[in-house]
């Protein structure tokens with residue numbers, strides 16, 4: 552399936568560029584739940600759509616190729632993909648996991664997996680000594696999100712994957728923030744790549760979807776079995792929306808990343824901003840790792856104002872970005888991690904991780920960055936009086 556084309560060309564010119572039956576330049580949406588079989592002895596490739604469906608198969612093949620994996624799996628949400636991947640574990644197993652992981656993954660690990668006897672240790676994944684110290688004889692998975700959410704800490708995927716191999720464990724990487732346009736964890740040694748395809752892969756705030764990709768035949772067999780057993784598959788209409796979104800992934804990422812850099816730099820120098828967390832700054836603690844393993848710092852960053860009151864004033868006055876949960880869309884999305892993505896974390900756990908009450912996260916969309924800057928400056932001016940700036 553591999554071709555000599557560059558990433559952006561592959562987004563369009565892959566096995567599914569047209570339908571071999573009709574020549575249609577869009578993957579047909581196959582609604583059938585079941586498929587007629589010729590006779591008792593000979594069953595066709597498809598029998599029931601939970602197990603395999605042509606439209607889902609198309610998107611699964613496309614994402615597998617983009618991540619440089621061999622097998623892709625499409626799920627009804629990012630959490631369905633992540634939860635199904637965790638079903639690779641059994642009672643008595645242990646997970647070493649990034650401490651500032653996505654709130655829904657935190658909830659899954661701390662309140663669901665624990666009921667099935669699957670234990671976990673939260674670590675600062677950027678600190679390899681701390682990660683290794685957390686390993687137990689029953690550790691089965693190293694769970695990485697990089698850059699992390701919402702503080703954009705960067706984990707060395709290659710180093711963690713090596714450590715995981717040393718302890719005979721798997722490395723799972725949530726690649727939602729960067730997508731294969733910027734980072735390919737399987738090529739760095741990871742075993743399972745996970746996505747909330749709701750975000751950049753789909754890109755238009757109009758579908759909830761998840762993806763898992765692997766490069767090992769045995770793992771593929773196990774995840775395929777779990778996908779069919781658990782049954783949280785992506786519906787065919789949403790598979791098609793995801794396929795359509797993916798075609799523009801490269802241009803969207805490029806525009807959004809360029810905008811994020813300009814806006815992050817602007818805010819960094821603004822007196823009303825206390826701190827900007829963006830892995831594209833040369834003084835970011837893991838700048839070198841980010842440069843090594845990804846093509847860009849991404850389109851998401853977070854920033855702190857001088858107080859919660861200033862944050863509230865800013866949010867009340869800013870006009871362009873939608874103020875919402877989620878990220879990775881055509882429109883810029885401003886969110887408040889303490890009450891949105893990380894609401895599932897209790898205040899003490901949030902405080903420990905540095906997710907303060909004055910922290911906001913921005914996912915830069917496709918607007919002209921200067922319009923966003925002008926909008927932000929107007930809103931920030933309103934906060935200046937609060938701090939005599």
Ligand SMILES: *Cc1c(COP(=O)(O)O)cnc(C)c1O
Nearest residue numbers: 628629630653725727747749760
């Ligand atoms: C949104 C998100 C998820 C969860 O995905 P859903 O599609 O909302 O289920 C997981 N990981 C990250 C990093 C996310 O941003």
